[in-house]
Amino acid sequence: MKKFILLYSIAFSSSFFAQTFIQSYQNRVNQISQTNINTYLTEFADLGVKKTGSVNNNNAFNWLKSKYISFGYSEDQLSENAFIYQGNTAKNLILTKTGTKYPDTYVIVCGHYDTIVGPGVNDNGSGTSILLEMARILKEIPTEYSIKFINFTGEEQGLLGSQNYVQTVVNATSPKMNIKLVFNIDEVGGVAGKTNDTIICEKDTSSPTSNNAASATITQQLMNCVVLYSPLQTKLSNAYSSDYMPFQANNEVITGFFEFNESTKPHSAADTYVNMDPVYVYNVGKAALGAVQHFANADTTDLSTADCPPEKMLESLKIFPNPAKDFLQIEMMNYNLKDFSFMVTDLNGRTLIQTKNEKQINISKLSSGIYLGTMTVEDQKLTKKIMIKK
Ligand SMILES: [Zn+2]
Known part of the structure; x- marks a missing residue:
């Protein structure tokens, strides 16, 4: 949910590669299925307007939960983080996959599932579908860092779910939760009929500024992963108005994806499947899965x-x-x-x-x-x- 202001538009130079290509990462990226993405998007659409705290919002929460269970995750790996919005309970859903070497340090991969006015297939069924597909593929893949896939609600009312999570979980844990980085995926559905071949990678340019350099570094790594593992091109811009911002304000290191061709449909009844580009979601998913494996140091062996x-x-x-x-x-x-x-x-x-x-x-x-x-x-x-x- 945001208006796209391109403050930074710096073309990515392919000569600057901080990482090398890892074949096993690519093999897992290749497991992303267009059919699965389309299924998630249409099921998400069928859940209707998922306004924070509404019955549909709660149905979407249960739908997400049943998806993770169907991928083989256990109830213990799932947790919820609730808050009250206009007298109704709204819940963030968190899937935790424990790391092999740094179990107490987290790579947070997030995107909101609440919508407003319309079914929100682009904003943010797109990011939601990518989170699901990544969780499915990484189920049996060891990673050195722990990963938390977080489906936030309350984003459309002003980042309520992510704010609540930072206050009641990140800062309420003793010692405070150790976060390596937060990678937010919001509105990556593109525009039907356009050539959707570029993804905006977002770095922190806000105050507090102490982590801006670290955000620039991981955003550069994110851009490298886009080029290494997907057919997309990158544009660098600034992070704003989505669920990474409460983490940013808490002095965490953030990065994010946002569509380059900005749709005019979000927050309207026309934010539907036919008005976005499912193939773009598939390609953004490839980029995201390459990056998450890199950020979490996924196992590089691929014996099978x-x-x-x-x-x-x-x-x-x-x-x-x-x-x-x-x-x-x-x-x-x-x-x-x-x-x-x-x-x-x-x-x-x-x-x-x-x-x-x-x-x-x-x-x-x-x-x-x-x-x-x-x-x-x-x-x-x-x-x-x-x-x-x-
Ligand atoms: Zn959004």
Whole structure:
């Protein structure tokens, strides 16, 4: 929720790399699924206007909780932080993933899930979906620092949830909670019909200024990760008016993402799925997951890829149902460890559908008949006959 004022617009110079590319980070980034992102966004939309403290707001809280549980997290890893807004209880949801080396030092990754006036699919269903997808993929990945994924509410009423969290948890813990950095993701949905290929990376330029240099350093690292792990370009700007600011005021080190093409839809009934760009959310998710692994020092070993030659993966390929009507499901061993692409052609060899890393293929536009489905993993291909019956 904010008006975009580009105070700083400094093009990123690719010659300045503070980090090197890590293949295992990229492999996990490649597990981000466009299908999952679309599902989260549409389910978020279906929850309606999620005004802080409302029934819908509470339903969204429960929806988030059930998502984390479905990813395999336990109830103990989830906690809530409640406050009263206009006589109603509103709750932040916190997922804690304990670090292996610095369990008491936290990388906080946050975004608000409350909306105002409209369903808020961009502001901030986009950031919410990215938090979910990152938590899903990192479930079994050890990180040296602890990570807290925090879904805040009360953002639209003036950062109430994040303020409450800083007061009642961060500063109420003895000793005070040790925070490595706060990475906020708010309104990264882009604008439908535009080329959404750039993400704004935000650094602290506010008072107190004691952590501004540290914020500049991690924001530079964030920008490096965008370039290393996603197809997006970066623009540097300043942090303001979102959930990192109560942390900023508390002298924590902050950084954040905000869309470059700024939508006019947030805070209106038109902040819907069709008015934003789900592919942009997918790409911002890649950048975010690269950065979170970097910030939390995720494990860099990736032994399982070595045991997964493409021929073996293709041998296990199943495409069903057969005949199919609207969707094809794909099953393949270790599918999440390597990029794969799937192509549907007709018997004249014309390409009708082409997808990347998708397990569910929408074939609703194809009419009844026989088609060929070709799966490609690295340089290996396998073609199977597909029957479609309407
Ligand atoms: Zn927002």
